[in-house]
Amino acid sequence: MAEQARPGRRGRSFAVNGASYLIIGLFVIIALFPFYWMLRTAFTPRVAAFSLHPRLWPDAVNLDSFVRAVTSPTLPFLLYFRNSLIVSLSTACLAVVAGAGGAYALARMQFRGRNLFGISLLIVQMFPPVVLVIPLFVVIARLRLVDTHFGLVLALVTFNLPFVTWLLRGYFLGLPREIEDAARIDGCGSFGVLFRIALPLSAPGVAAAATLAMVNSWNDFLFAFVLINDDTKRVLATGVAAYGQSNNDYTTLFAMTTLTTVPIVLLFMVFQRYLVGGLAAGSVKS
Amino acid sequence: MRRPAAGWLDRHAAYLLIAPAVLGVILVDVYPLFFNALISLQERKISTREPVFVGLRNYAAVIHDPEVLHSLKVSVVFTVTSVTLSYVIGLILALLLNRRLRFRGVLRAVFIVPWAIPAFVAALIWGWMYNDQFGIISAIAKDLGIGSPPIFLSAPYALGSLITVMVWKSFPFQFVVLLAGLSAIDDEILRAAEVDGAGPWQRFWQITFPLLKPVSMVAVLLAAINAFQYFPIPWILTQGGPANATNVVPIAVYNTAFLGGDFGSSAAMAMLMFLFILIMGALYVRYYVREVGRHG
Numbered sequence: 001m002a003e004q005a006r007p008g009r010r011g012r013s014f015a016v017n018g019a020s021y022l023i024i025g026l027f028v029i030i031a032l033f034p035f036y037w038m039l040r041t042a043f044t045p046r047v048a049a050f051s052l053h054p055r056l057w058p059d060a061v062n063l064d065s066f067v068r069a070v071t072s073p074t075l076p077f078l079l080y081f082r083n084s085l086i087v088s089l090s091t092a093c094l095a096v097v098a099g100a101g102g103a104y105a106l107a108r109m110q111f112r113g114r115n116l117f118g119i120s121l122l123i124v125q126m127f128p129p130v131v132l133v134i135p136l137f138v139v140i141a142r143l144r145l146v147d148t149h150f151g152l153v154l155a156l157v158t159f160n161l162p163f164v165t166w167l168l169r170g171y172f173l174g175l176p177r178e179i180e181d182a183a184r185i186d187g188c189g190s191f192g193v194l195f196r197i198a199l200p201l202s203a204p205g206v207a208a209a210a211t212l213a214m215v216n217s218w219n220d221f222l223f224a225f226v227l228i229n230d231d232t233k234r235v236l237a238t239g240v241a242a243y244g245q246s247n248n249d250y251t252t253l254f255a256m257t258t259l260t261t262v263p264i265v266l267l268f269m270v271f272q273r274y275l276v277g278g279l280a281a282g283s284v285k286s
Numbered sequence: 287m288r289r290p291a292a293g294w295l296d297r298h299a300a301y302l303l304i305a306p307a308v309l310g311v312i313l314v315d316v317y318p319l320f321f322n323a324l325i326s327l328q329e330r331k332i333s334t335r336e337p338v339f340v341g342l343r344n345y346a347a348v349i350h351d352p353e354v355l356h357s358l359k360v361s362v363v364f365t366v367t368s369v370t371l372s373y374v375i376g377l378i379l380a381l382l383l384n385r386r387l388r389f390r391g392v393l394r395a396v397f398i399v400p401w402a403i404p405a406f407v408a409a410l411i412w413g414w415m416y417n418d419q420f421g422i423i424s425a426i427a428k429d430l431g432i433g434s435p436p437i438f439l440s441a442p443y444a445l446g447s448l449i450t451v452m453v454w455k456s457f458p459f460q461f462v463v464l465l466a467g468l469s470a471i472d473d474e475i476l477r478a479a480e481v482d483g484a485g486p487w488q489r490f491w492q493i494t495f496p497l498l499k500p501v502s503m504v505a506v507l508l509a510a511i512n513a514f515q516y517f518p519i520p521w522i523l524t525q526g527g528p529a530n531a532t533n534v535v536p537i538a539v540y541n542t543a544f545l546g547g548d549f550g551s552s553a554a555m556a557m558l559m560f561l562f563i564l565i566m567g568a569l570y571v572r573y574y575v576r577e578v579g580r581h582g
Contacts, residue, residue: 023378023379023382027397028393028397031396031397032396034403034454035403037411049420052419056422098307098310101302101305101306101307102306105303105304110300111300122575123567126563126564126571127319127560129515129517130559131319134539134549135317135318135321135322136314136318139317139318154310154313154314155314157310158313158315165307189293189296189299190296218404219405219406221521240407240410241409244410260404260407261404261407264402265399269395272398272402272462
């Protein structure tokens with residue numbers, strides 16, 4: 001580095017480095033503290049959590065809250081968990097299948113309306129869910145899909161389609177054309193090329209798109225909030241939030257949010273770099 | 287190019303491939319939007335059975351309603367403040383981390399955490415930390431010698447408390463996008479400027495910041511669109527209260543429809559909000575398409 005080449009500057013760069021690390025350290029604490037506080041509350045015995053002088057470090061730790069969250073007969077946490085799994089896995093699969101079709105057409109085919117399709121997806125991504133969700137509720141009600149997971153999945157798939165499509169388009173563009181041409185000469189139709197060649201070759205992209213669609217659905221609050229009222233059909237976001245708003249049982253609440261959050265944070269960390277690629281493809285070099 | 291034997295299916299492959307996406311977009315995006323536009327022209331209340339066409343009366347009522355103007359003001363403050371702060375924080379962290387390669391991977395993963403946490407969980411945690419009796423923030427404030435720390439979700443502080451949560455939740459996005467943008471800048475240019483005697487401050491304002499502008503525009507516009515329509519955190523933390531102090535537009539839209547039972551006015555508010563977002567969206571698409579065009 002240039003700084004090291006000039007000894008006269010070393011003192012100053014030392015101070016600059018110190019200040020940099022101080023700022024970074026401060027933001028590490030700010031970024032992680034609420035997450036820590038959730039864990040701290042979840043692992044604390046119920047009585048100790050309601051202290052008028054809470055301490056940063058717990059005096060005692062146990063798993064009671066997690067046991068309560070999972071076994072309590074009045075609290076359908078496992079049911080919410082199952083519902084969230086069903087909704088987010090279905091959304092991920094359908095979004096990838098529908099998105100791959102659109103992405104392949106955008107990347108490799110010439111057809112009328114191609115630019116219109118691509119730009120429409122970008123514009124639709126901008127539609128605010130809160131504007132759509134009330135009329136969508138009416139549409140879903142007419143289709144008799146209120147309180148069904150299918151109705152929710154339908155909404156979530158569409159909201160994930162734009163970024164899944166743009167992310168996969170980037171992947172397909174990066175594939176060597178020769179392989180696809182060879183397959184075509186061997187008698188493969190367009191669908192064959194897509195499903196037998198392009199998709200398997202883009203496995204990392206498909207995995208990233210599916211994971212991110214799944215994370216988005218898992219975290220969605222608004223659609224689940226409006227489209228599902230039946231408590232037995234509720235997902236984690238709405239079920240757990242409702243519990244949090246109507247009870248002061250913070251230790252059980254944060255045991256539930258811990259079980260909700262930890263898997264998704266891990267998945268997110270593994271796949272986050274693709275998210276930026278999908279959002280700002282082209283404007284950022286990876 | 288294609289053999290005639292390929293058949294109808296293959297000749298129309300492109301349209302068949304985009305069909306599911308097009309159908310989904312029409313059913314879930316386009317139709318509800320037009321339906322919403324129609325409702326906004328009707329007197330449609332939960333109390334009255336048949337909707338009546340009233341032209342632009344809902345719009346006239348909405349833009350003259352002081353409550354709505356208040357919501358708009360709250361939303362603009364919420365959006366502008368949270369986006370500005372998260373952009374500045376994201377930029378500072380990206381600049382600091384761009385130079386330090388040793389911990390970059392780990393720190394990047396750490397700064398992602400607030401983004402990864404589901405919004406409803408973030409709202410619940412912050413609500414608990416803000417708790418006026420058992421909350422950790424009050425406890426820390428007391429330890430630091432602040433005798434009676436404010437009740438964070440009460441009248442004069444509620445909006446600031448909400449913005450704090452939003453900044454915490456959204457700075458990682460700015461950070462990640464800006465870090466990617468910074469790493470795309472050629473070091474040679476900066477080194478050449480340094481040789482020519484430009485100091486760090488000058489290098490940043492004359493070179494780095496202008497080169498980062500397209501990425502910044504995309505990041506800021508996306509964040510602004512997101513913040514302007516953001517529902518879960520305000521809903522779970524304050525539901526618009528106390529006394530409408532945090533009644534952002536999305537919450538007003540929701541409450542007008544589902545609590546007030548006035549779907550016509552709610553739809554008119556939603557359309558106006560959509561107009562705001564459309565303007566930001568048009569700018570975003572312009573930048574996005576230009577950038578995609580430039581880099582392929």
